[in-house]
Amino acid sequence: MGRTFRRGGIHPPDNKLSAGEAIKVMPLPETVTVMLSQHIGAPSSPQVAKGDKVLAGQLIASASGFVSANIHSPVSGTVTSIDSVPDAGGTRRPAITIKVEGDEWAEGIDRSSDVRKGCSLTPSQITEKIAAAGIVGMGGATFPTHVKLSVPPGKCAEYLIINGVECEPYLTSDHRVMLERGEELLEGVRILAKALGVKHSYIGIENNKRDAQKHLEGLLAGTTDIQVVPLKVQYPQGGEKQLIDAVVRREVPSGGLPIDVAVVVQNVGTALAVYEAVQKNKPLVERVVTVTGKKLGRPSNLLVRIGTPVSALIEYCGGMPDDTGKIICGGPMMGRAMANPDAPVTKGTSGILLMSGSESLRAPAAACIRCGKCGGACPMGLQPAMLYKLARHKLFERMEAFGAQDCIECGSCSFTCPASLPLLDYIRLGKGEVMKIMRARKA
Amino acid sequence: MDNKLIVSPSPHVHGKLSTRRLMLDVLIALLPAFAVTIFVYGIPALMVTVVSIASCVLFESLIQRFLLKQRPTIGDLSAVLTGALLAFNLPSSIPLWLVVIGALVAIGIGKMSFGGIGRNPFNPALVGRVFLLLSFPVAMTTFPSPTPDAMSGATPLTFAKEALKSGQSVSQLMDGVSYTDMLFGLKAGSLGEIAALALLIGFVYLLCRKVITWHIPVAILATIAVFTGGLYLSDPEHYLSPIYQVLNGGAILGAVYMATDYVTSPMSKKGMIIYGIGIGLITVFIRVWGAYPEGISFAILIMNAVVPLIDKYVRPTKFGAVKPVKQ
Numbered sequence: 001m002g003r004t005f006r007r008g009g010i011h012p013p014d015n016k017l018s019a020g021e022a023i024k025v026m027p028l029p030e031t032v033t034v035m036l037s038q039h040i041g042a043p044s045s046p047q048v049a050k051g052d053k054v055l056a057g058q059l060i061a062s063a064s065g066f067v068s069a070n071i072h073s074p075v076s077g078t079v080t081s082i083d084s085v086p087d088a089g090g091t092r093r094p095a096i097t098i099k100v101e102g103d104e105w106a107e108g109i110d111r112s113s114d115v116r117k118g119c120s121l122t123p124s125q126i127t128e129k130i131a132a133a134g135i136v137g138m139g140g141a142t143f144p145t146h147v148k149l150s151v152p153p154g155k156c157a158e159y160l161i162i163n164g165v166e167c168e169p170y171l172t173s174d175h176r177v178m179l180e181r182g183e184e185l186l187e188g189v190r191i192l193a194k195a196l197g198v199k200h201s202y203i204g205i206e207n208n209k210r211d212a213q214k215h216l217e218g219l220l221a222g223t224t225d226i227q228v229v230p231l232k233v234q235y236p237q238g239g240e241k242q243l244i245d246a247v248v249r250r251e252v253p254s255g256g257l258p259i260d261v262a263v264v265v266q267n268v269g270t271a272l273a274v275y276e277a278v279q280k281n282k283p284l285v286e287r288v289v290t291v292t293g294k295k296l297g298r299p300s301n302l303l304v305r306i307g308t309p310v311s312a313l314i315e316y317c318g319g320m321p322d323d324t325g326k327i328i329c330g331g332p333m334m335g336r337a338m339a340n341p342d343a344p345v346t347k348g349t350s351g352i353l354l355m356s357g358s359e360s361l362r363a364p365a366a367a368c369i370r371c372g373k374c375g376g377a378c379p380m381g382l383q384p385a386m387l388y389k390l391a392r393h394k395l396f397e398r399m400e401a402f403g404a405q406d407c408i409e410c411g412s413c414s415f416t417c418p419a420s421l422p423l424l425d426y427i428r429l430g431k432g433e434v435m436k437i438m439r440a441r442k443a
Numbered sequence: 444m445d446n447k448l449i450v451s452p453s454p455h456v457h458g459k460l461s462t463r464r465l466m467l468d469v470l471i472a473l474l475p476a477f478a479v480t481i482f483v484y485g486i487p488a489l490m491v492t493v494v495s496i497a498s499c500v501l502f503e504s505l506i507q508r509f510l511l512k513q514r515p516t517i518g519d520l521s522a523v524l525t526g527a528l529l530a531f532n533l534p535s536s537i538p539l540w541l542v543v544i545g546a547l548v549a550i551g552i553g554k555m556s557f558g559g560i561g562r563n564p565f566n567p568a569l570v571g572r573v574f575l576l577l578s579f580p581v582a583m584t585t586f587p588s589p590t591p592d593a594m595s596g597a598t599p600l601t602f603a604k605e606a607l608k609s610g611q612s613v614s615q616l617m618d619g620v621s622y623t624d625m626l627f628g629l630k631a632g633s634l635g636e637i638a639a640l641a642l643l644i645g646f647v648y649l650l651c652r653k654v655i656t657w658h659i660p661v662a663i664l665a666t667i668a669v670f671t672g673g674l675y676l677s678d679p680e681h682y683l684s685p686i687y688q689v690l691n692g693g694a695i696l697g698a699v700y701m702a703t704d705y706v707t708s709p710m711s712k713k714g715m716i717i718y719g720i721g722i723g724l725i726t727v728f729i730r731v732w733g734a735y736p737e738g739i740s741f742a743i744l745i746m747n748a749v750v751p752l753i754d755k756y757v758r759p760t761k762f763g764a765v766k767p768v769k770q
Binding site for chain 2: 327386406
C-alpha cells in the first residue's frame with residue numbers, strides 16, 4: 001500500500017548497498033578546496049586573501065545577489081590560494097584552497113550533540129539566519145534555501161513537504177540522517193514550517209525505508225503538526241513535482257513553481273542543516289555523503305567536510321577498484337559522471353558512485369520500434385521518442401510545442417528504451433535550445 | 444587511471460528491456476495457439492510455420508547484406524515474429540512455395556523497402572497475407588476440416604455469410620454450431636485464428652509481461668462486440684450474435700497480435716483507443732456488408748495508414764497542463 005505520483009515512473013534496481021551503514025565521521029584531509037559556485041545562482045565573492053588564517057565556520061565568501069549563498073570555511077587553517085581549479089567535470093572554476101591546521105572552530109558555534117528544541121525567532125529572523133549560514137537545497141539541486149522560504153507577494157504556503165524519498169538507486173545518506181538524526185531533523189522541519197507560516201508539514205518516505213518511517217513516526221507520537229507519508233517505491237518520486245503530486249495530489253503548472261500550488265518542498269538534509277544553523281549557529285560546512293559501488297570495498301555513509309577531495313573519500317572506503325569505469329557524483333539516474341576524481345565535495349554532493357568498466361558502457365543504439373514505452377515512463381506526460389526525433393532534426397520550435405521545456409531530465413525514458421536510444425541526451429540538447437528561444441522571446 | 448574514466452550524460456543505468464526480449468515475449472505468447480494448431484492440423488501446420496519463419500529471416504538477412512548494406516538485425520527476432528504471424532494467417536493446406544512468396548512480400552515490400560525495423564508503415568505479416576489473399580484467393584480460402592462433422596472447408600464466417608446470402612435465417616444456420624469448439628479450436632481457419640482460448644492465454648501473458656497494454660485489443664474487440672451486438676438485437680434472425688463474431692475469424696488474433704505491432708500502431712493511449720475503434724468498425728463493415736467474410740486484415744492495414752495522423756493530433760496531456768489553484 002501507499003501513495004505515489006500518478007503519471008509514468010519506473011522501477012530501477014534499488015542497490016542500496018550502504019543502507020545498513022551508520023554515518024561515520026570522515027577524518028580531515030590535508031587540504032580542502034572550496035568551490036565558489038556550489039549553488040544555483042551567482043558565484044559567491046571571496047572575503048579572505050591568500051595567506052589568511054581561517055577558523056572552521058568562518059565566512060570566507062559572501063553571497064553576491066539574492067539568488068546566491070554564503071560560503072564558510074569547513075576547516076581551520078591557512079588560505080593557500082584563490083584561483084581556478086578543475087571541478088568534477090574538468091572545467092576550471094574559482095575556488096578557495098585551504099591547508100588544514102588543527103580543528104579550531106569560530107566562536108559561538110555549538111558543536112555538542114545536545115538537541116535544542118523550541119525556537120523563539122520570528123519567521124524573518126529564521127530566514128536571515130538560514131541565509132547567513134549559506135544553506136542550499138542538499139538533495140542535489142542546490143537552490144539557495146532562503147530564496148525558497150521567501151514566498152513571493154500574493155502567494156502563501158499551505159503545506160511544507162520534506163523530501164525523504166531518496167529515489168535514486170544506491171544513495172542512502174538521507175535514509176541514515178532520518179534514522180540517526182531524527183529528532184534534530186524534526187526540529188529543523190518545525191523551524192522551516194515556522195519560517196513559512198505553515199501549520200501542517202509532511203515527510204514523504206518511500207516504503208523501502210520502513211525503519212525510517214517507523215522511527216520518525218515514533219518520535220512524532222502525540223503530535224499533529226508533522227505527518228509521515230509512506231510512499232510506494234517509484235522513480236522519480238523525489239522530483240519536486242512528483243512528490244507534491246504523490247503527497248497532496250496537486251499538479252504544479254507547466255513553467256510554475258511549487259509555491260503556485262501553495263507548497264514548499266525541502267530535502268531531509270536541508271532540514272537538518274537548518275536545525276544546526278538556527279539552534280546551534282553552525283553554518284553549512286559538512287554533509288553526509290554516500291560512497292558506494294558494487295566493487296567498492298566498504299560502501300559507507302560519511303560525514304564529510306565540504307571541500308574534501310572525492311578521491312580521499314574513495315580511498316577511505318577501500319580505494320578505487322581496478323576496473324572502475326565511471327565515477328558518478330550523485331545517483332545513477334541523474335548524477336554526473338566525473339572527469340576529475342580529485343574534485344571536491346560540494347554542498348550538493350549526495351553520493352559518490354563507482355561503476356565498473358562493464359557497468360559503465362551503454363548498449364549500442366538500435367532503431368526506434370515506436371513501442372511508446374518512453375511515453376509510458378515519462379513522469380511529465382511527454383513523448384520522449386517524438387522529442388528525440390525533433391531534436392535530431394534540429395526542429396527546436398516544434399520541440400517547444402511538444403513540451404521539451406517541461407522535461408525534468410529524470411532519465412526514465414532512456415532507462416526504459418528497448419532500443420537503448422540516447423533519448424535524454426538529445427532531449428536535453430533540444431531543451432537547452434528551447435529555453436534559449438523562450439528567453440529571447442521574453443527579452 | 445584518470446584517462447580511463449568514462450564521462451557520459453545521465454542516466455548511467457539501463458533497464459533490462461531490449462527489442463529482442465519484447466519480440467521473444469510475443470513469440471512465447473503465441474505458443475499456446477501454436478500447440479493447438481499443431482494438434483488440430485498436424486505436420487502441414489508445422490511445415491507452413493517453419494517455412495514462413497525461415498524464409499522471413501533469410502530474406503531479411505539477404506536484403507540487408509546485398510541491397511541495403513545494413514548492420515544485420517535478424518538477432519532482434521522481429522523477422523522471426525513476422526514469419527510466425529504470417530504463418531498464423533495462412534491455411535495449413537497452402538502450398539509451401541506460396542508461403543515463400545508471402546514471406547518475400549512481407550519482408551521485402553512490407554518491411555525492408557521502407558528501411559527495415561521501425562520504419563514500415565504497414566504490418567509486414569499482413570502485407571504478405573493480403574497479397575496472397577488477393578493473388579491466390581482459392582489457395583488462401585480453402586481450409587482442411589479439423590473434425591469429420593465440422594463445417595467442411597469453410598471458416599465459420601464464410602459458412603455464415605454464404606448461408607445468410609442464400610436466404611437462411613440465423614437460427615437455421617446455427618444448428619450444429621458449437622461455441623465450445625470455437626473456443627478450443629475445433630473449426631476451420633488459418634493456423635493461428637482457430638483457438639480463441641489459447642490466444643487469450645497469450646494475451647494475458649503479454650499483459651503480465653507489460654509487452655502491450657490492454658488498450659488496442661480491448662478497443663477492437665469491444666467495438667466489434669458492441670456494433671454487432673446492436674445489429675443482432677435489431678434483427679437476431681438476420682445478424683450473427685456478437686459472441687459468434689468475436690470468437691470467429693481473425694478477430695482475437697488480429698486484435699491481440701497483429702494490431703498491437705508497435706511500429707504500425709499509435710504511441711499514445713488515447714491514440715490506441717481511436718485506432719482500435721477504427722479497426723473494429725471497419726472489420727464489422729466488411730464482415731456484414733462487404734464482399735469478404737472476414738475483414739480484420741484490411742481494417743488493420745487501413746488504420747495503419749491513419750496512425751501518423753493519429754500520432755500527430757492525439758497527444759498525452761502533459762503534467763502541469765492545469766491552471767494553478769486559487770488561493
